Amino acid sequence: MIAEVIINRTAKKLNRTFDYHVPTELEGLIFVGSKILVPFGRGEKLEEAFVVGLKERTDYPNKMKEIAKLEEQLKDEQIELAKWMAKRYFCNLSDCIKLMLTPGTRTKNKEKRIQEKNINCVYLGKEIEEIEFAIEMGEIKSDKQKKIIYFVKDNEGVTIPEIEMFTDCSRAIVNTLIKNGYLEIIEQKVDRNPLDLKDAETIKKTEKTEKLELTEEQEDAYQKIKEKIEQNKYQSFLLYGVTGSRKDRNLFTIDTTSDRTRENSHFISTRNIFNTANVRPIYCPIWKRRACRIT
Numbered sequence: 001m002i003a004e005v006i007i008n009r010t011a012k013k014l015n016r017t018f019d020y021h022v023p024t025e026l027e028g029l030i031f032v033g034s035k036i037l038v039p040f041g042r043g044e045k046l047e048e049a050f051v052v053g054l055k056e057r058t059d060y061p062n063k064m065k066e067i068a069k070l071e072e073q074l075k076d077e078q079i080e081l082a083k084w085m086a087k088r089y090f091c092n093l094s095d096c097i098k099l100m101l102t103p104g105t106r107t108k109n110k111e112k113r114i115q116e117k118n119i120n121c122v123y124l125g126k127e128i129e130e131i132e133f134a135i136e137m138g139e140i141k142s143d144k145q146k147k148i149i150y151f152v153k154d155n156e157g158v159t160i161p162e163i164e165m166f167t168d169c170s171r172a173i174v175n176t177l178i179k180n181g182y183l184e185i186i187e188q189k190v191d192r193n194p195l196d197l198k199d200a201e202t203i204k205k206t207e208k209t210e211k212l213e214l215t216e217e218q219e220d221a222y223q224k225i226k227e228k229i230e231q232n233k234y235q236s237f238l239l240y241g242v243t244g245s246r247k248d249r250n251l252f253t254i255d256t257t258s259d260r261t262r263e264n265s266h267f268i269s270t271r272n273i274f275n276t277a278n279v280r281p282i283y284c285p286i287w288k289r290r291a292c293r294i295t
Contacts, residue, residue: 003030004053006094015092019058021066033074039065050097052079074100117190121157125184128153144169
């Protein structure tokens with residue numbers, strides 16, 4: 001099997017696919033979206049690459065190299081979105097694919113990538129019956145030590161800062177109990193889930209926002225621009241207003257309107273707005289564009 005890959009480089013000359021042979025041990029594991037390591041260049045240095053296609057034959061059977069290692073897997077939908085972005089915004093495909101990677105894992109240097117987070121959790125070091133017997137025998141006399149023990153009994157897995165906050169006891173008392181074997185510290189991995197503290201049902205039922213209504217001045221400016229568009233007159237318009245007067249609201253309204261006319265669509269983008277430093281006007285260029293919008 002042959003994999004078409006994009007090298008993770010920003011050079012324009014490398015913004016194309018290269019064919020690599022999928023080794024037998026990786027067959028069934030390499031898919032579209034796989035992040036891999038491949039030998040590249042004369043020095044055979046391993047470079048990061050992304051699989052964007054799979055095929056059975058290649059036009060360069062004698063020059064082909066093998067994939068060295070599989071690192072990560074993206075979804076087919078993410079690769080398709082990256083291809084659309086590269087075509088739509090005229091940028092390197094590798095730059096778009098990197099946006100699909102988990103933040104903190106995009107750097108090539110593995111030592112600088114985000115690491116797993118571990119925390120120290122406190123548990124009872126002995127059975128509670130044994131600890132209560134030690135309290136009765138007078139081995140544990142301090143009220144604060146007893147308070148900490150019963151708090152950990154009801155809340156196993158808490159951290160030392162939480163014990164300090166809820167029991168109003170110092171870290172030294174906790175360390176004494178750990179030293180004597182009544183408490184123990186266990187390192188645990190923290191599962192990072194950004195939606196963990198959010199209600200999934202609330203996210204699904206997010207209210208749909210309504211269209212913004214233009215002010216009288218904005219409506220007047222919009223109508224003048226719209227009139228020129230309908231007359232097939234393409235030119236620049238000057239929108240003048242103080243900072244924070246929402247001059248861009250006119251542009252988004254025009255953009256929404258023009259998107260509905262698929263033929264000979266008229267398109268405005270905030271990438272084509274030039275804001276001067278002194279009087280803060282916005283020059284709004286309008287141009288004619290054949291229907292080529294991808295939706």
